[in-house]
Amino acid sequence: GKSESACTKELAVLDLEGNVYDEKQTPEQIVARSKVLYERGCRRAYEKRFELAIPDFEESYKLVKELMSDSQPDDAATIALDLYDEYPKLLEWAGMGKHLRYDLDGASDCYEKCSDLDPTNAEIMVKRAGVKMDGGNYDDAIQLFESALTLDPSTADALLHRSNLYMLQSNGDAAKTDLESCIKLRPDFLLPRLRLATVLMGNNDLDGAKTILAHCERMDPQSSEVHSYLGEMYFAEGNLTDAKESFDTAIKLEPGNPTPYVNAALAVMNTPGVTGGPPDVASAMELLESAIQVDPMFHAAYVHLGQLKLSMAVNLSMASEVIALYDKGIKECRSPEELKDICSMRVLTVAQVEAGNALGMETINMA
Secondary structure: OOOHHHHHHHHHHHHHOOOOOOOOOOHHHHHHHHHHHHHHHHHHHHOOOHHHHHHHHHHHHHHHHHHHHOOOHHHHHHHHHHHOOOHHHHHHHHHHHHHHOOOHHHHHHHHHHHHHHOOOOHHHHHHHHHHHHHOOOHHHHHHHHHHHHHHOOOOHHHHHHHHHHHHHOOOHHHHHHHHHHHHHHOOOOHHHHHHHHHHHHHOOOHHHHHHHHHHHHHHOOOOHHHHHHHHHHHHHHOOHHHHHHHHHHHHHHOOOOOHHHHHHHHHHHOOOOOOOOOOOHHHHHHHHHHHHHHOOOOHHHHHHHHHHHHHHOOOHHHHHHHHHHHHHHHHOOOOHHHHHHHHHHHHHHHHHHHHHHHOOOOOOOOO
16 A cells, blocks of 8 residues: 555645635545545554544545535435445444544444445444444344354354453353354454453452463463453452563553553552552552553543542642542543543542531541
């Protein structure tokens, strides 16, 4: 494909030719810009620069979508396909971007259009099911997983993600069955092995989990996820030193993943100081702040950081800072459940601060 710089130069030329939203622009000119944005997005995605790729895909889709909406009904369905061979793949990428931002309706719209164009694509059905799962619509998700597996029984992703749904429903046996089937289909697929280790940990089979994770580490010693799962296993064993070391390794291998930052912070908070004193709270807060920095929408980081800051507040001003933190978290919530959770925490904190002010207290901590 084209290089990123070549695509950027083409976009500059198109800009010089006129405003892409000008009514005088022909459909061919608008689609030309959309295609270049798509090609640049593909290059950036290939280089795993998704933070730049996703905006390209979404802008590309926006151009074609507006062009189609302005066309006559008979023409709208053919514009993109006639002028734009990659339209189904663009829909898939745009859907992924919307899903990542928790725009579930927008993601569903893109994926459903993709299914309309390619009704036998089992992988798209799996993506649609994932959106339904995140929206709490488990029945529809199950139906989509079953449809995907009916179309193609070797769709490993359907088994993997359906196992996640079963775990959400506390159906560990069904999850285990799907994961084992997934591993048989794809022995080289790391993720189902990691998820199976989680199921075994949930069943208190730490030896079984340890065996699986040791095999995963041999398969890919540079996998951040492997080290994150190893850390969780050590944490479950009460081996906090090795847990923290594994989480630190996961962070080094994938600095943009917020989960190991939070897990490392929890390991720190459960580790007594050198002389048996309090844990290293400052390090834990720094890790949680880093998690928010790499992913401002990571709900768990706000929850733990808010609780930690509140417990350490030596005056009402510091307690008020926690309210500001929750306000930031509220703006970034991805689901009604997250919003309800953080709003409840904010209400309690506000009540404590207001009571402290009314009673003339210097701090809300009574320790």
